[in-house]
Amino acid sequence: MRTFAGIDWGSAAHATCILDEQGQSVAHFEVEHTGQGLTELIGRLRKLAGAEALRVAIERPSGLLVDALVDAGFAVVPIHPNVVKACRSRYRAAAGKSDRGDAYLLADLLRTDGHRFRTLTPECDQLRALRALVRARDDLLAERIALANQLRALL
Numbered sequence: 001m002r003t004f005a006g007i008d009w010g011s012a013a014h015a016t017c018i019l020d021e022q023g024q025s026v027a028h029f030e031v032e033h034t035g036q037g038l039t040e041l042i043g044r045l046r047k048l049a050g051a052e053a054l055r056v057a058i059e060r061p062s063g064l065l066v067d068a069l070v071d072a073g074f075a076v077v078p079i080h081p082n083v084v085k086a087c088r089s090r091y092r093a094a095a096g097k098s099d100r101g102d103a104y105l106l107a108d109l110l111r112t113d114g115h116r117f118r119t120l121t122p123e124c125d126q127l128r129a130l131r132a133l134v135r136a137r138d139d140l141l142a143e144r145i146a147l148a149n150q151l152r153a154l155l
Contacts, residue, residue, distance in 0.1 A: 003049055004114070005056040005074075006106025007041075008099045009065060015099035016041065018048050019107045028100060038065065042072045049074075057110040059084060059102075061120065062131060076120045077110055084109070 001020055008015040012033055018026040027048055031037040045054055054074055060066060061078035069076045084105055088097070091105055110117070123131075 003054055004107045004111040005045060005048075005054055006103045006108070006110065007056060007058045007065070007069075008102040008106065009058055009060050009063070010099060013037075013099075014041065014065060015103040016044075017100070017103035017107045018045075019104070019111055021111070023108060023111060025104070028103070030099070033065070038068045042068060045069075045074065046072070055110055055114060055119070057106040057114075057117075059106070066120070067123075067128060070120060070122050077114065077117045078120060079106060079109055079117055 003021075003026060004019045006017045006019075010033065013030050014033060014037070015028075015030045017028050020026050027044070029044065031041045031044075045056070048054070055077055056069055056074045057077045057079050058066060058069075059079060059081045066076055066078075084102060087105060087109060088101075091108070092101070
């Protein structure tokens with residue numbers, strides 16, 4: 001039996017939903033965005049997938065979580081956040097956002113419309129290093145702006 005996973009990416013925690021071929025929920029859980037949390041996530045996904053290749057839907061095409069999933073051998077399928085937003089009304093009338101609900105929505109989109117989305121291919125090490133440097137530069141730039149704003153407010 002094939003299973004499908006949806007992960008709602010968060011800066012502090014990641015909500016995860018696993019569905020079977022009929023759309024029934026196999027598991028719902030949340031892990032922290034730490035090294036230990038990512039290790040736990042990969043272990044639980046491997047355990048739930050069994051011998052079959054698990055496809056994982058996520059709203060981001062890059063980042064540490066995506067790299068960890070690709071390195072673990074999962075087929076990662078990025079689904080643009082606008083697609084997820086447009087499909088919310090398909091699942092509930094209020095169309096409100098929740099992490100758990102979005103994880104379910106991502107897994108079900110992968111189950112029903114997975115043939116419409118492209119699976120990520122693993123990146124070379126140089127590209128990963130460049131992405132890490134760009135992320136670090138963006139973080140440093142944001143910190144510099146925040147510190148300049150604090151200094152200006154104090155003066």
